[in-house]
Every structure is written in structure tokens, then in C-alpha cells.
Amino acid sequence: EQIKKGNYDHFMQKEIHEQPHSLTTTMRGRLRANDVVLGGLKDHLKTIRHSRRIIFIGCGTSYNAALAARPFMEELSGIPVTLELASDLLDRQGVMYREDTAVFVSQSGETADTLLALEYALEHGALCVGITNTVGSTLARKTHCGVHINAGCEIGVASTKAYTSQIVVMVMMALAIGADKISTQSKREAIINSLPDLPNKVSEVLKLDNEMKDLAESLIEVQSLLVFGRGYNYATALEGALKVKEVALTHSEGMLAGEMKHGPLALVDETLPIIVIATRDACFSKQQSVIQQLHARKGRLIVMCSNGDASSVCPSESCRVIEVPQVADCLQPVINIVPLQLLAYHLTVLRGYDVDQPRNLAKSVTTQ
Numbered sequence: 514e515q516i517k518k519g520n521y522d523h524f525m526q527k528e529i530h531e532q533p534h535s536l537t538t539t540m541r542g543r544l545r546a547n548d549v550v551l552g553g554l555k556d557h558l559k560t561i562r563h564s565r566r567i568i569f570i571g572c573g574t575s576y577n578a579a580l581a582a583r584p585f586m587e588e589l590s591g592i593p594v595t596l597e598l599a600s601d602l603l604d605r606q607g608v609m610y611r612e613d614t615a616v617f618v619s620q621s622g623e624t625a626d627t628l629l630a631l632e633y634a635l636e637h638g639a640l641c642v643g644i645t646n647t648v649g650s651t652l653a654r655k656t657h658c659g660v661h662i663n664a665g666c667e668i669g670v671a672s673t674k675a676y677t678s679q680i681v682v683m684v685m686m687a688l689a690i691g692a693d694k695i696s697t698q699s700k701r702e703a704i705i706n707s708l709p710d711l712p713n714k715v716s717e718v719l720k721l722d723n724e725m726k727d728l729a730e731s732l733i734e735v736q737s738l739l740v741f742g743r744g745y746n747y748a749t750a751l752e753g754a755l756k757v758k759e760v761a762l763t764h765s766e767g768m769l770a771g772e773m774k775h776g777p778l779a780l781v782d783e784t785l786p787i788i789v790i791a792t793r794d795a796c797f798s799k800q801q802s803v804i805q806q807l808h809a810r811k812g813r814l815i816v817m818c819s820n821g822d823a824s825s826v827c828p829s830e831s832c833r834v835i836e837v838p839q840v841a842d843c844l845q846p847v848i849n850i851v852p853l854q855l856l857a858y859h860l861t862v863l864r865g866y867d868v869d870q871p872r873n874l875a876k877s878v879t880t881q
């Protein structure tokens with residue numbers, strides 16, 4: 514076990530730091546000049562392009578990855594994209610059509626709720642696409658087609674490198690589906706050209722490790738933590754909060770910043786730490802205004818912003834800043850989650866909890 518962990522103390526730590534490599538293997542052989550080739554999908558792209566809807570289905574982190582990919586998938590495909598937590602789809606026996614494309618996202622490919630939702634979609638005649646890290650898994654075998662994320666074996670119960678690879682696969686899938694759409698060609702080309710540099714940007718953000726340890730030290734006593742995101746980074750808020758919850762055993766909630774005034778604002782005081790994700794994208798000015806409103810209520814602010822933006826986003830000296838490299842908007846969630854993974858990791862170690870095997874949790878949830 515020690516050998517597999519290499520120089521790291523825990524698998525979660527190793528897997529966080531492995532992300533420049535896992536993302537490289539996810540993209541290997543799939544990028545061409547102005548094109549993306551996903552062998553497992555190529556015979557089905559026409560059917561997907563004519564779908565009535567694309568429905569992403571998953572649980573936990575895999576669901577969050579689909580949430581991160583949704584805006585770009587909608588923009589590039591022009592097809593309505595909906596999201597389903599697998600258990601909720603089953604509880605509701607939600608509407609599903611033969612003309613739907615149902616995309617199942619699962620690191621293990623063995624999650625019971627996701628597999629039952631797959632059975633449900635197959636019964637309803639939808640085209641079923643699998644996105645998984647596990648070759649030969651039930652998900653890989655039972656779907657009509659799919660893409661392996663090739664992130665390498667993930668051992669820590671908290672999913673880290675699979676999350677970022679899942680997002681990149683779904684971005685590549687959107688690029689493949691949108692290949693014949695004239696109106697988005699320049700954006701599409703810009704994303705394809707920027708993908709090869711993404712692992713370097715992740716290496717850059719991993720340099721925040723000590724800073725995140727220091728931030729974790731300042732949060733060691735907190736009972737609760739909020740994370741506000743929106744747009745592409747609503748998913749980052751949910752996923753960051755999930756990491757803190759499941760390994761650091763600290764109550765944390767990821768929230769849509771647009772909903773802040775509809776309830777959560779009542780929680781704001783000088784003690785509750787609030788992480789606001791305010792990197793540069795179409796939602797930036799709205800997030801600036803969220804920061805001002807939280808500051809006006811004396812909120813304990815931690816702001817994640819793009820490199821060089823600290824002075825323009827931070828309303829006071831007491832506000833902590835996490836500066837990250839800026840990338841294309843649809844890839845920014847891959848960058849922004851990394852400091853939050855590091856924060857959750859360090860908070861767990863400082864609190865003395867089991868990093869790789871949090872209490873009550875299993876890596877793969879094979880029961881309903």
C-alpha cells in the first residue's frame with residue numbers, strides 16, 4: 514500500500530496531485546487540429562444530434578461533474594440538457610422518451626442507483642451513453658456506447674481526479690456533438706486549442722497546497738462552511754462542499770449564489786466562513802455584487818478569483834483570497850475545484866480523521 518502511495522501520505526492526496534497526469538491521459542489520442550475524436554461515440558453522434566433531450570444521470574461527485582458540463586453541452590449542442598440524480602429519477606419514475614439520449618456518469622460504473630436508472634432508460638428505449646473510469650464495469654457493458662475517462666485507478670473514497678477527468682470528457686463530448694454547428698465554431702476551436710495546456714494550469718494551481726493548508730488551519734474549529742458559486746461554477750460550489758462534508762466531517766453547503774437572497778443570507782454573520790467563487794466569466798459582475806452584499810452584512814469571506822483580481826474583488830483586509838489561473842469558462846471548474854480538494858484534504862488531516870476511508874462511506878455504493 515505504501516508503495517502505491519509513493520511519496521504521499523494518503524491516496525486522496527496522491528490523486529489530487531496526480532491530476533495534471535490523469536487529465537493528460539484523459540485527452541491522449543483524442544485531440545486533433547480543430548477536432549475531437551471519441552471512438553466510442555463516433556457511430557452514434559448523428560443520433561445524439563437529433564435527440565429530443567440530453568439527460569445526464571449520476572450520483573454524488575459524478576452528478577456534480579455533469580452539472581459542471583451542462584452549460585457548455587447546451588451551448589455547443591443546441592439541445593436541451595437536463596440533469597437527474599439517479600435515485601430521484603427512480604423515485605419519480607421520471608418521463609423518458611425514445612428520442613432522449615441518457616448519459617450515465619459513474620467513476621466506478623457499479624453504483625446501484627445509476628445502474629437501476631440505466632435499466633429504466635433502456636426499458637424506455639433511450640440511447641444510453643456511459644462515461645466511466647472502469648473498463649469492463651456493468652455501466653460500460655450495458656450502455657449502447659460511451660467514453661472511458663482513463664483517469665487511472667482512484668482509491669480514496671473521495672473522488673478527485675475522476676471528477677476533473679469526467680468534466681473534460683463531457684467537454685470533449687460537447688465539442689464532438691457540436692462539430693457541425695457553424696455559429697459556435699470559433700469558440701469550439703478556441704477550446705480545442707486550449708485543452709492541451711490544461712494540465713499545466715492544474716500544476717500551477719496545485720502550488721496553492723501550502724496556502725490551502727494555512728487556510729485549513731484557520732478553519733479547524735468551524736462547525737459549518739458555505740460555498741457560493743453560479744454558472745459554470747455552481748457545480749464547483751456543490752463539489753467543494755461535498756468534499757469538505759465527506760472527508761473533513763464538517764457541515765458544508767454548496768449554494769447557487771443567485772439564491773442567496775432567497776434564504777441563505779439570513780445565516781450570514783462574523784463567524785460563518787463563506788467561500789465565494791468569483792473567477793472571470795459571464796457571471797463575474799454578479800459575483801462581485803454578492804461579495805459586496807456579504808461584506809455589508811459582515812460575512813467572513815474567502816474569495817476565489819482569477820490571478821491578479823484580488824484587489825478588485827476583496828472588499829477588506831480581513832477577506833481571504835484564493836487566486837487561480839484563468840482558463841476558458843467551460844474549463845474553469847477543473848481549475849477551481851483543486852484548491853477546494855486541497856482544503857478538504859488538509860482540514861481532514863488537521864482534524865485527525867481518516868482521509869481515505871471516511872466513516873460510514875464506501876467507494877462504490879452497490880446497494881440502493
Ligand code: AGP
Nearest residue numbers: 573574575619620621624671672
Ligand atoms: C465522491 O467523493 C463520493 N464518494 C460519491 O459521491 C460518489 O461520487 C458517488 O457515490 C458516485 O460514485 P460513482 O461515480 O462511482 O458512480
